[in-house]
Amino acid sequence: MKIYSRKLLEHSKLVQGISYNEGKCLQYEYRDDSLEAVAEMKEYLESFDINPQHVVLQNQQHTANITVVTEKDRGKGIFSKQTAVEDNDGLITAESGVYLGVFTADCVPISFYDPRQKVVGIAHSGWQGTVKDIAGKMVVRFNKQFHSARKDIIVYLGPAIGSCCYEVSQAKDNRVAKFSTGFSDQVVRKKDEKVYLDLWRAIELQLEQAGVSTENIETSRICTCCSKEYKLPSYYRDSDKKEVGTMLSVIGRQAQ
Numbered sequence: 001m002k003i004y005s006r007k008l009l010e011h012s013k014l015v016q017g018i019s020y021n022e023g024k025c026l027q028y029e030y031r032d033d034s035l036e037a038v039a040e041m042k043e044y045l046e047s048f049d050i051n052p053q054h055v056v057l058q059n060q061q062h063t064a065n066i067t068v069v070t071e072k073d074r075g076k077g078i079f080s081k082q083t084a085v086e087d088n089d090g091l092i093t094a095e096s097g098v099y100l101g102v103f104t105a106d107c108v109p110i111s112f113y114d115p116r117q118k119v120v121g122i123a124h125s126g127w128q129g130t131v132k133d134i135a136g137k138m139v140v141r142f143n144k145q146f147h148s149a150r151k152d153i154i155v156y157l158g159p160a161i162g163s164c165c166y167e168v169s170q171a172k173d174n175r176v177a178k179f180s181t182g183f184s185d186q187v188v189r190k191k192d193e194k195v196y197l198d199l200w201r202a203i204e205l206q207l208e209q210a211g212v213s214t215e216n217i218e219t220s221r222i223c224t225c226c227s228k229e230y231k232l233p234s235y236y237r238d239s240d241k242k243e244v245g246t247m248l249s250v251i252g253r254q255a256q
Contacts, residue, residue, distance in 0.1 A: 001230070002047075005156035007218045011115055013254045015099065018109065018158050019044040020232055020247040038079060041248065045099075048250070052078050055099045055250065058085040060124045064132035066090035066141050074098055090123040090138050094146055099252030105233040106166075106224050108199050109158040109249035110135055114148040120251050125203060127168075127175045131182065135203045139210035150211030155218070158249055161236050162223035163189055163198035 003018040045052045056069045057077030065088045069076075074097075077084025085091065091100040092112075100122040102109050107126035113119070119142055123134050135155070142148035168176055176195055179188050179202070187202040188195060200219050207217055224232040224247075233245025 003159060003220065003222065003230070005111060005158075005218055005220075007154050007216070008111060008113055008156055008251070011113065011154075013096070013256075014113060014120070014251070015048050015050065015254060016111055016113075016156070016251045017048060018247050018249045020230070020245065041078075044248065045250070049254075050099050050250065050252070054097055054252075055101050056085065056091060056093075057101050057103075058088040058091060058124075060089050060102065061087050062124075062126055062128035063087060063089050064129060064134040064137050066092065066123075066134070066137060068092045068094075068141070068145060069098060069100070070095050071098055089125070089129055090121065090134055090141075092119065092121040092138070092141060092145075093252070094119045096253040097255035099250050101248055101250045103246045103248055104158070104160065104224075105235045105244055105246045106161040108160040108203060109247070110138070110203065111156040111158065111249065111251045112138055112142065113154045113251070114142055114146065114152055115154065116152050117142075117146050117148050118253060119146045119148060120253060122249060122251050125199070127179070127197065127199065130199055130202050130206075131175070131178045133206050136206045136210040139207065139212055143211075151213045151216070153212050154216045155207055155212055157200050157203055157217070157219040159220050159222040159224050159227070159230070159232055159247065160199055161225045161234060162200070162221065163196045164223055165225035165236065166197045166199070167194050168197055169193075169195045 112121035
């Protein structure tokens, strides 16, 4: 199954999509049947006419680290975690034929595209990445390194856990305090003495503050935890299970 961004698919030569397989994990390192996981990921990428060897993956660590990649980085992480871009959660490329990917299961997959400069990017933003403003930092990197006009950048926030389900009242870390001091009540919501976070809204506000036009921000609003239509993987919901599914988001421009 696949989920697409309406705004991004309006642009020719741009390939974007999110794949999920009824709760199965596409990350081979977390699967007992790793060869089957690799085969599933290969099949998904080829359904987009993407050569798996042209994809770049990263070892996501909930950072705000961003790496610009080129043709020489193609294939990193696709079949071996050891070759993935290290300690990184944001990828950018200005080269066609280079496809960027992130895995998520509640965190927000964020896809970026500047149609003028032909630059694409992708980021993984959970609560830690959101507090660190990886989305805003991606916009700054587009602007400084590729001269992207911030208002021209199109951004898609993919399926993630929504404020309908992301209850954090009992969280033992400092996420409630960090969001309470750094964000408005549009992001930190209280209901029946419980605290809920809206990661989508937090990122939307960060993008707007970074200079992205509101009309260029598209948010899926599909909750990974409770959506009955899509049956998406959710770590929050299924953390007690042996294997938690993941989605793979990809973006890139077809080679001419």
